[in-house]
Amino acid sequence: MKPVYFLFLLLGVTLSASAQSTLTGRVMDQKGRALPGANVFLQGTYDGANTDSTGNFRFTSAKDTATLLVSYIGYEPFSKKISIGQSTPFTIRLTETANELNTVVITAGSFEASDEKRMTMLKPMDIVTTAGANADITAAMNLLPGTQRVGEQTGLFVRGGSGEEAKVVIDGMIVQNPYFSSMPDLQSRGRFQPFMFKGTSFSTGGYSAQYGQALSSVLLLNTTDKTQNEGLGVSINLANAALSYDHATENSSISATGYYGNLKPLFSLVRQNMDWTHVPEFAGSSLTYRLQPSKTGMLKFYGMYSNSRLGMNFIDPSNETGKTAFNQRNGNFFTTSTYTDSWAGGRWSLNSGLSYSYDTDATTFDVYDFGRSSERLQGRAVLTRLLPANNSLLLGTEASRVTYRNAVAGTQYALHDNYGAVFVESQTYLGRNLAVQLGLRGEYSSVISRFNLAPRISMAYKTGTFSQVSLAYGQFYQTPDYRYLYHNTSLNYERADHLILNYQIIKNKRTFRVETFYKNYAQLVREFTGQPHDANPYRFPIGRTDNSGNGYAQGFDIFWRDQKTIKGLDYWVTYSYVDSKRLFQQFAVAATPTFISNHNISLIGKRYFEKISTNMGLTYTISSGRPYYNPTNENFLADRTPMVNNLSFSASHITRIKKNLVVLYTSVDNILNTHNVFTYRYTPDRNGGPGQTRYAVGPQSYRSFFVGGMIMLSKKAKVNVNDL
Amino acid sequence: MKTILILAITALVATSPVWAQPIQTGSTSAGSIQTGSIQTGSDQYKQAMSQAISTMQSRSEKSPVSDILASANQFERIANAEPKEWLPRYYASLSYVYLGFMGKDETEKDKYLDQADKNLKAAEAIAPDNDELAVLKAYIAQSRMVVDPMNRWQQYGPLFQAGLEKAKSLNANNPRIYVLEGSSLMYTPEQFGGGPGNACPVLKQATEKFSTFKPANDLAPMWGQKQIEPLLAKCK
Numbered sequence: 023m024k025p026v027y028f029l030f031l032l033l034g035v036t037l038s039a040s041a042q043s044t045l046t047g048r049v050m051d052q053k054g055r056a057l058p059g060a061n062v063f064l065q066g067t068y069d070g071a072n073t074d075s076t077g078n079f080r081f082t083s084a085k086d087t088a089t090l091l092v093s094y095i096g097y098e099p100f101s102k103k104i105s106i107g108q109s110t111p112f113t114i115r116l117t118e119t120a121n122e123l124n125t126v127v128i129t130a131g132s133f134e135a136s137d138e139k140r141m142t143m144l145k146p147m148d149i150v151t152t153a154g155a156n157a158d159i160t161a162a163m164n165l166l167p168g169t170q171r172v173g174e175q176t177g178l179f180v181r182g183g184s185g186e187e188a189k190v191v192i193d194g195m196i197v198q199n200p201y202f203s204s205m206p207d208l209q210s211r212g213r214f215q216p217f218m219f220k221g222t223s224f225s226t227g228g229y230s231a232q233y234g235q236a237l238s239s240v241l242l243l244n245t246t247d248k249t250q251n252e253g254l255g256v257s258i259n260l261a262n263a264a265l266s267y268d269h270a271t272e273n274s275s276i277s278a279t280g281y282y283g284n285l286k287p288l289f290s291l292v293r294q295n296m297d298w299t300h301v302p303e304f305a306g307s308s309l310t311y312r313l314q315p316s317k318t319g320m321l322k323f324y325g326m327y328s329n330s331r332l333g334m335n336f337i338d339p340s341n342e343t344g345k346t347a348f349n350q351r352n353g354n355f356f357t358t359s360t361y362t363d364s365w366a367g368g369r370w371s372l373n374s375g376l377s378y379s380y381d382t383d384a385t386t387f388d389v390y391d392f393g394r395s396s397e398r399l400q401g402r403a404v405l406t407r408l409l410p411a412n413n414s415l416l417l418g419t420e421a422s423r424v425t426y427r428n429a430v431a432g433t434q435y436a437l438h439d440n441y442g443a444v445f446v447e448s449q450t451y452l453g454r455n456l457a458v459q460l461g462l463r464g465e466y467s468s469v470i471s472r473f474n475l476a477p478r479i480s481m482a483y484k485t486g487t488f489s490q491v492s493l494a495y496g497q498f499y500q501t502p503d504y505r506y507l508y509h510n511t512s513l514n515y516e517r518a519d520h521l522i523l524n525y526q527i528i529k530n531k532r533t534f535r536v537e538t539f540y541k542n543y544a545q546l547v548r549e550f551t552g553q554p555h556d557a558n559p560y561r562f563p564i565g566r567t568d569n570s571g572n573g574y575a576q577g578f579d580i581f582w583r584d585q586k587t588i589k590g591l592d593y594w595v596t597y598s599y600v601d602s603k604r605l606f607q608q609f610a611v612a613a614t615p616t617f618i619s620n621h622n623i624s625l626i627g628k629r630y631f632e633k634i635s636t637n638m639g640l641t642y643t644i645s646s647g648r649p650y651y652n653p654t655n656e657n658f659l660a661d662r663t664p665m666v667n668n669l670s671f672s673a674s675h676i677t678r679i680k681k682n683l684v685v686l687y688t689s690v691d692n693i694l695n696t697h698n699v700f701t702y703r704y705t706p707d708r709n710g711g712p713g714q715t716r717y718a719v720g721p722q723s724y725r726s727f728f729v730g731g732m733i734m735l736s737k738k739a740k741v742n743v744n745d746l
Numbered sequence: 747m748k749t750i751l752i753l754a755i756t757a758l759v760a761t762s763p764v765w766a767q768p769i770q771t772g773s774t775s776a777g778s779i780q781t782g783s784i785q786t787g788s789d790q791y792k793q794a795m796s797q798a799i800s801t802m803q804s805r806s807e808k809s810p811v812s813d814i815l816a817s818a819n820q821f822e823r824i825a826n827a828e829p830k831e832w833l834p835r836y837y838a839s840l841s842y843v844y845l846g847f848m849g850k851d852e853t854e855k856d857k858y859l860d861q862a863d864k865n866l867k868a869a870e871a872i873a874p875d876n877d878e879l880a881v882l883k884a885y886i887a888q889s890r891m892v893v894d895p896m897n898r899w900q901q902y903g904p905l906f907q908a909g910l911e912k913a914k915s916l917n918a919n920n921p922r923i924y925v926l927e928g929s930s931l932m933y934t935p936e937q938f939g940g941g942p943g944n945a946c947p948v949l950k951q952a953t954e955k956f957s958t959f960k961p962a963n964d965l966a967p968m969w970g971q972k973q974i975e976p977l978l979a980k981c982k
Contacts, residue, residue, distance in 0.1 A: 059812050061819035063826060068794055070823045072816045091826070095815075095857055123853060145897040248904070530851075630896070678939060 042082040045104075047112030049073045049092055057116060060094035065101070092116065118454075120412055125454045126484040130492035130524040130537070131228035133166050136221040143533050143583060149216045151628055154641035154670035156689060156728070159222065160201070160212045163241060165624045167537065167579030167596040168226035171645045172617045173666060173700035174719050176201045176210040179617050180226050181539055182575025182602035183238025186503060187518075190241045191233060193322070193360045195377040198398040198424070202304075203352040203383050206336040206560065207700075207719050208296070213328070213354070218310075220246040226579075227520040227539060228494030231445040231461025231478045232404065232418060237500045237518040237543070245322060248312060249275040251734070259687075259730020260288040262304075273314040280307040292726040299347065300333030318364045325357040339705040339717050340558060341388075351384040373418075374403040387560070390431040397425040416447045426504040430562045435508040439501065440468040447478075455484040467501045467515070474499040474515050489527035496520050502547045506567050514569045517544045531586040538578040546571030546606035555608055555658070557651040557703060565608070573604030573612065593627040613659040614649050616701065619666075621646040636675040643668050650702045654714055666698045679733070686731040695725040794824050795833065795965045802837065811848055817841045818861070825868070832876065833965050835869035839882055840967075846889040855893045862886050877917035878967050884909025884926055906930075921959050924952035925970040932977050946981035949974050 049060040056077025063070025069083040085106055092100040097116040104112075118124055135144035148162070149155060155162035163178055164171050170179040177185025190200035192214070202210040216222075223242040233240045251268040258264075262283030269276050283304045306328030313321045330352045338346035358377035364370060382395040404418035421442045428435045447461035461478040480494035499515040506513060519542045526535040551565035583594035599621055605612040621644070628639035647662035655661055672689035692698075699718045707714055798820045805813055818841035825834035842862035849855035863886060869879055887905035891898045906926075913923045928948035934940020956971045 059815045059819070061822055063823045066827060068790060068823065068827045070819075070826075072819050075812075093822070095861055147897055147900070681939075683939075 042084050043106040044080060044082050045090075045106060045112065046078070046080045047114060048077045049079065049094065049114045049116065050077055051097070052115055052117060054115075057094050057097070060092055060097075060116070062090070062092050062114075065089040065091050096121070120451075120454060123487070124484075125412065125451070126457045126482045126490050128449075128457055128459050128480050128482045128492055128494075129490070129526060130480050130482070130494035130522045131226050131520070131539075133168075133224045133226065134222070136223075143528070143535065143581065144222075146216065146219065146222065149222065151637060151639060151672075151674075152626055152641060153628070153639035153672035153689065154626075154643065154668065154691065156211075156672075156691075157216055158211045159214065159216050159219075159241070159243070162216070163224050165596065165626060165641065165643065166224060166226075167535070167581045167598050169598065170600065170617065170619050170622055171643065171666070172619075172648070173209060173698065173721060174207040175617065176204045178239055178241060180239035181541060181577065181598075182573075182600050182615075182618060183518075183541075184615070184617055187237035187500065188239035188241065189233070189236040190243065192243045192358060192377075193245055193375055194232075194373060194402050194404065194420075195358050195360075195375050195400055196235065196398075196422070197356070198379045198396055199354055199356070199381040202330065203350060203354075203381075203385075205332065205334070205350065206338075206348055208722055213326075213356075214243070218245055218324075219243045226537070227541065228478070228480055228496050228522040230459070231447045231463040231476070231496075232416070234443055234445075234463050234465055234476065234498070235441075235500050237498050237516060238541070245310075245324065247320060247322075249277045249310075251277075254735045255732060256735060257730065257732035260291070260728055261285055261730075275310075275312050277310040278308070281305065288728070292723050294723050295720060296722055297335040297345065298333065299335060300331060300349065302330065302332040304328060304330035316363070318368075320362050321359070322361075323357075323359040325355075327353075327355050329353050337703070337717055337719065339703050339715070344705075344717075346388050347386075349386045353380075353382045355380045369408045371406045371408075372403065373406075374401075376401050391429045392431070392560075393427075393429045395425075395427045399423045412449075412451050414449045416449075417445075419444045428505070428508070428562075437469060437504050437507055439504075441501070442466050457482050461496075465499060465515075469507055469511055470501060470513055470515070471511075472514060474517075485525075486527070488529040489525070492522075492524040492526075494520065494522040494524075505563050506547050506549070509563070510567045513547060513567060514545050516546050516569070516571075518542065519544070531584070533581065533583040535581040536578065539576065541575040543571070543573035543575070543604060543606075545569040546573060546604065548606055549608050551608060554653070555610070555651060557653075571604065571606035571609075573602065573606060575600055575602035577601055591627060591629050593625070595626075596622075596624050598622040609658070611658055616649050616651070616659065619645045619648045634675070635677070636673055638673045639671070641668075641670050648701065651704075652702070652716075653704050653707070661702075663699050663701055666700065667694075667696055668698070669693045683734045684731060685733075686729075688727065688729045690725070690727045692721070692725045697724060791824070791828050791831065792965070794827075795837075798824060798834075799837065799965065802841065805844075807844070807848070811845060814841055814845050814848065818845065822865070825865075830872060832869040832873035832879070835865045835872065836878060836882060836967065839863075839865035839869065839886070840969075843882070843885055843889050846886075847892075852893050856890075859886060859890055859893070862889075875916055877913045877920045878922070880909050880913035880916060881920060881922045881926065882909075884913065884923075888926065888930065919955055919959060921952045921955035922967065922970045924948050924955060925974055928952055929974060929977055932980070942980050945977070949978055949981060953978065 049057045049062065051057055058073055058075045058077055060073040062073060062079045064083055064085060065088060067083065067085065067088065069081055071079045071081040073079045083106055087103065087105045090102050090104045092114050094116055096119055098119055100114055100116055134142045135146050135148060136142045149159055150157045152162055152165065155165065160178060163169060168181050172179050175185055178188040179185055180188055190197045201212055204210050221244040225240045227238060229240050249268040249270050252270065253268065255266040262281050264279060264281035266279045285302045289298065289301055306326065308326035311323045315321060333349040335345040336348050337344065356379040358375060360375035362373050377400045379398045383393060385392045385394065400420065400422035402420040404416060406414055406416045408414050424439045426437045443463060443465040445461065445463040447459065449457065449459045451457050458481045463476045464473065466473050476497040476499055478496035480492065482490055482492040484490045498518045498520065502513045502516055520539065522537060522539045524537040547567050547569060548571040549563050549565040549567050577600035579596065579598040581596050585592045600618060601620065602614055602618050603612045604615055623644040625642045628637065630637045645666045647664055649659040650661055650663055651659055652661045670689065670691045671693060674685060674687040677684050697720065699720050701719045703717045703719060705715045798817065802817045805817065818838050821834045821838035821841060825838060828834060839862045842858045842865065845858035846855050846862060849858055866879065866882055866886060873879065884906050887902045887909055891902035891906065910923050910927055913920055928945050931940045931945035931948055932942065936943065952974055961968050
């Protein structure tokens with residue numbers, strides 16, 4: 023009893039001495055654990071204290087009534103009106119604030135690289151510092167789980183989908199021609215520089231109702247809000263020479279680039295497997311302007327124009343000489359402008375945009391005109407309302423007018439499609455551990471005069487501090503390929519349904535993610551030619567078509583990244599498995615399409631060597647064989663190409679020459695000089711001929727290397743990471 | 747903008763928390779604070795601030811996290827009582843910057859720096875266009891970058907630079923601008939434009955500025971001079 027008596031005495035003395043009351047209490051979390059170091063005080067006064075190591079506090083105040091405030095990092099602030107005369111100690115329980123660590127995030131099907139979000143598996147830098155990607159966004163995505171590498175074709179092949187089933191979207195706007203014009207049996211690069219973008223989100227399925235017209239995947243790219251350079255930069259490498267200029271003011275910035283490229287220097291050093299008649303030559307320019315008219319508003323304008331020319335004799339078994347001359351001149355114009363703003367403290371936000379693109383290929387096969395062009399005008403507006411507790415509701419619309427023109431050996435075809443879509447999506451948190459996203463998208467396409475309505479649902483549940491499971495289901499529609507529509511506009515949308523289950527754990531700079539999926543394809547376009555299968559990849563559909571096709575793709579993929587175990591080394595491993603069959607195009611029976619490889623593995627490592635200020639990376643990829651059409655085998659698409667593998671290296675070194683910043687870089691592709699085969703083709707069965715002969719289609723070159731450098735001439739120059 | 751790169755590289759190299767400058771807010775003795783030449787604020791305010799500042803000065807980077815946190819809390823309480831004064835918010839934010847260097851992992855560091863940002867915003871609302879707040883903004887950006895330099899320099903490098911430039915435009919004589927600039931250059935390898943050769947002129951500039959710098963009052967920020975002393979020793 024002694025201490026209590028003593029305490030009372032002391033209390034009495036203080037009270038009588040200054041007419042002050044003492045407040046005592048304890049601050050805890052919801053589980054009753056003490057929170058030491060919490061700040062406890064009375065609003066508008068100096069009266070207050072910190073909690074001690076047991077979560078207890080004690081302080082005095084001369085006030086009778088006041089508002090008691092309690093704050094603690096990572097917890098919601100607490101406030102309560104109190105009358106101070108009361109002698110019972112306060113018990114205060116604080117609630118943890120929602121943050122990226124303790125709140126679930128819907129992740130099924132998506133792979134993000136962002137600087138703004140902390141919990142992502144990739145950073146934008148990864149796209150440029152990965153060997154084998156050659157600073158090409160698509161090539162970097164092809165190293166992620168869920169993709170199949172198809173060496174001789176352009177585009178992203180995601181979970182059993184063809185290249186046409188993936189769309190590239192910049193700031194919400196679909197890009198009509200995201201890649202340089204395709205050449206026979208050669209993969210083309212993406213047109214956009216990786217460091218134009220502050221965030222990249224690659225969906226391998228089950229994506230949001232905000233996007234449509236892609237049966238398998240969307241690659242979402244968000245442009246940066248400001249320039250990172252200042253002044254003039256000059257860049258020279260084996261393929262091109264470029265000038266860039268950047269300037270920023272308080273609330274606006276401008277970037278301009280111009281380049282001329284010619285592959286002659288490279289081709290004279292690296293042996294080509296192709297018979298070039300006009301070595302690829304290209305020139306282009308771009309202009310970016312960003313303006314911040316208000317604290318919350320942001321206006322961006324981006325425009326680019328490029329021109330290219332090339333010629334080759336490509337291997338063509340259907341031609342008696344075995345080769346066909348191919349010539350192409352491409353002109354591409356793309357512009358997009360977006361305006362984003364928010365009101366009411368961010369509760370309302372608007373994303374809007376307008377884009378226009380025109381792309382034309384003057385193409386000839388032999389003496390025949392196979393020219394094509396496409397034009398796209400698109401507008402989009404999305405309004406988002408943030409609701410309490412992280413919930414949100416989104417409403418949006420988009421419209422586009424697309425025109426296609428094709429010449430097929432002199433015959434002209436043209437097509438206009440007016441397309442409109444509305445979409446709504448809600449995100450609901452049922453506590454911190456469970457989130458549900460519901461979306462609905464309605465579309466209309468004028469060329470086929472049809473509507474569709476596509477529901478999407480995804481949810482995620484947090485299974486531990488660092489782990490969670492996600493589930494996604496969605497219906498996806500895509501207007502059939504325009505080449506079919508030239509002959510038949512009564513076709514319906516092609517459809518895919520995705521079901522995805524994902525588990526991930528991110529802890530201590532290590533990430534493990536496994537995802538399994540089932541995709542059902544329906545209403546695929548089939549073509550009936552009444553002829554034997556024609557494996558010519560450049561053929562133009564001529565047969566009767568309908569939507570009686572179908573198919574499936576199923577499999578799983580695994581991602582492991584570790585930046586911790588070996589100091590300084592960052593490595594990741596991906597494995598993707600897909601099993602798929604389809605009845606579509608000219609297929610008479612269901613079979614695995616030629617763009618499917620069942621197994622894809624990539625091993626990526628990178629390290630920064632401080633002493634020599636050099637960043638080095640190695641990438642090894644393996645893709646199992648793909649089906650190819652063998653006319654001498656009575657089983658359709660039963661043959662497989664050999665496995666394809668590639669080991670590549672890249673390094674970049676930063677230095678200064680006369681106070682100007684200089685970046686030097688080099689890369690070696692296919693170090694082992696493997697003679698990879700992408701597919702085989704057969705000569706036609708000619709009467710009196712030598713029978714059907716098999717041709718191999720492989721890469722443009724085997725082992726190859728690339729060197730280049732750039733210098734920033736401005737005194738205030740900084741390295742352009744594009745070229746690292 | 748070269749500094750951006752420099753910082754990035756520096757940060758990569760920085761294995762020890764060289765960025766965590768000694769937590770000493772005053773350049774000389776704490777005693778001077780007691781002499782009341784403050785123009786604004788009540789006596790209670792002055793007294794509370796003097797006491798809180800001298801407590802903060804008694805801390806160092808070796809102090810336990812709870813002590814620094816207690817200081818931050820103390821300043822936040824004063825800020826709560828004096829909603830028109832920016833200095834309590836300033837010191838609260840500065841305490842969280844120090845905590846940002848001390849956090850045990852990335853998440854914890856960011857948590858403290860979020861709190862530094864909050865207090866900075868509150869201070870800016872009270873005193874817009876204040877050079878000390880611009881310096882603090884740069885300091886926070888630098889701390890953010892150091893948390894994960896390889897991936898963050900692109901985002902926070904320009905913010906660091908912008909903070910320093912804004913501070914220069916408001917008051918080019920603020921020595922703390924050159925403290926931050928010079929110390930970051932010092933830890934940057936020479937081939938990237940850092941090293942003693944490039945850092946020393948800036949650090950000497952800081953010393954010169956300190957010799958003529960007159961704080962607005964006894965509660966005004968005065969840190970920086972001690973921090974660069976060990977760096978200046980390398981300048982011989």
